[in-house]
Amino acid sequence: MAPRTTFRIGGPAEFLVEVHTMAELLGVLEVVGKYGLPLHILGNGSNVLVPDEGVPGVVLVLEGDLADRRIEGTRVVAGGGCNLARLAVEVSRMGLGGLHFACAIPGTVGAGLVINAGAHGGEMSQVVAEAEVVWPEDGRVQRLRPEEIGFGYRTSRLLGTSAIVTEVVFDLYPADRDELAARMKELLERRRATQPLGLPNAGSIFKNPPGDYAGRLIEAAGCKGWRVGDAQVSEKHANFIVNLGRATARDVITLALKVRDAVESRFGVRLEPEVRIWGPNPFR
Ligand SMILES: Cc1cc2nc3c(=O)[nH]c(=O)nc-3n(C[C@H](O)[C@H](O)[C@H](O)COP(=O)(O)OP(=O)(O)OC[C@H]3O[C@@H](n4cnc5c(N)ncnc54)[C@H](O)[C@@H]3O)c2cc1C
CATH class of the missing domain: 3.90.78.10 (UDP-N-acetylenolpyruvoylglucosamine reductase, C-terminal domain)
Structure with missing residues (x-):
């Protein structure tokens, strides 16, 4: 697993399975349930510490349709496996504001939703209109509104549950492309100056405590x-x-x-x- 994490740490997964469609995902979940296999979801591996002895059972990666995105006016519909930073840059270049804070968050949309990823005053909760999750126990597909997702600081009600985020709908707003580009440039430069980007890491190790860093x-x-x-x-x-x-x-x-x-x-x-x-x- 080490090459699949930004920490470059972690032993082997027993089974690493890439799924490309909802049908494939539901099929794998059926097998996981039938054999009682442990299940982990892996995004870009930028916020995870994988044990040295490896991971029993199935590590699932969302690809294909489940990592794609489509843009409908100011609404952006992205798969759980979609790259968040790349999406943020793409929509900002199109003149859609709201997601630019995420231009340097090296994770996926699905993991970002669960942890309410954020930076520089922006966070997922400000732009998420709706999300789709699959419950692995029974393959139930559920659509959730923000109040059901229950966002908090680097947390949500989904954190610690088995829910797999398969889609997130963002509600963005028309904005000046040049202003967004300038803002993103500033954010990226600030990161380069303050973060150890030349060495493998997993971002912040600890959450900021209330009122401090x-x-x-x-x-x-x-x-x-x-x-x-x-x-x-x-x-x-x-x-x-x-x-x-x-x-x-x-x-x-x-x-x-x-x-x-x-x-x-x-x-x-x-x-x-x-x-x-x-x-x-x-x-x-
Ligand atoms: C250099 C650097 C800078 C960073 N800066 C920031 C920052 O500014 N703000 C910030 O919030 N974070 C930051 N991070 C942390 C990280 O990028 C985010 O937490 C990101 O949301 C993690 O996404 P991921 O796809 O890499 O998740 P992973 O590390 O692959 O997984 C993290 C957890 O989410 C679960 N998960 C993954 N995908 C799904 C899914 N589809 N459904 C349900 N659960 C899922 C996994 O099982 C795992 O427990 C940074 C990390 C690095 C390395």
Whole structure:
């Protein structure tokens, strides 16, 4: 799985299955149910820590129709596997505003919905009109309105459930293309200046606690540069852990727990992980 994650970490999946249509997806879910196989959904692997020993059962990737998009006036209908950053750039270039905040979020639309991905004051909740999910237990397809999705800061009511996001409908607005292009350029430049984009990572390791920034607390607790094996608290941005080459999931978890404990003992704030850990969660 390592090559399929931006951390470049993780052992093999027992079965990696790419599905291209809703019919294929429902067919695979039937087999998964029949044999009682564990199931994981993988997007772009940019917010996930996969165990070193690998993943039992099926890892499902949404491709083809389930990763496509169509644009109908100011409405954009995207498959759960659609690349969010690419979509944000495409629609912004067409003069549709609202999704430009996502121009540098290297994930998929489906994962972004579940976690209410956001940046620079924008987040999915502001532009989502509707979503379609499939429940793997019985293959039920359900359409959800924003109030049913229940968005919060880097969370939604879907987080921690088995729902597979197969489609998201965005409600955008007409906007000036040049202004959107300038805004996106600024966001990308700011990222290049502040984030360790040259080394494998999974974005922010911890969520920001209310009224503060995880990166500020981690830096103030003196954790910048801390290292376990080849996992290191980035020198550039303290809320990123980078893989210096051969980091394991165990290295990352050990380091993240040390950081969490250091921040808690210094500031009394218990940081919550933003990265999704497959397998037993040591942060509970
Ligand atoms: C350099 C960098 C910068 C980042 N910047 C930001 C940022 O500014 N803002 C932000 O919010 N995030 C950011 N992230 C984190 C990440 O890109 C987002 O959380 C993104 O939404 C994850 O999408 P993904 O497809 O890569 O998910 P994955 O890592 O593949 O999966 C994450 C979780 O979502 C589940 N999942 C995946 N697809 C689906 C689906 N279709 N239905 C249901 N569950 C699904 C998976 O099972 C997994 O548990 C950044 C990451 C990196 C590496």
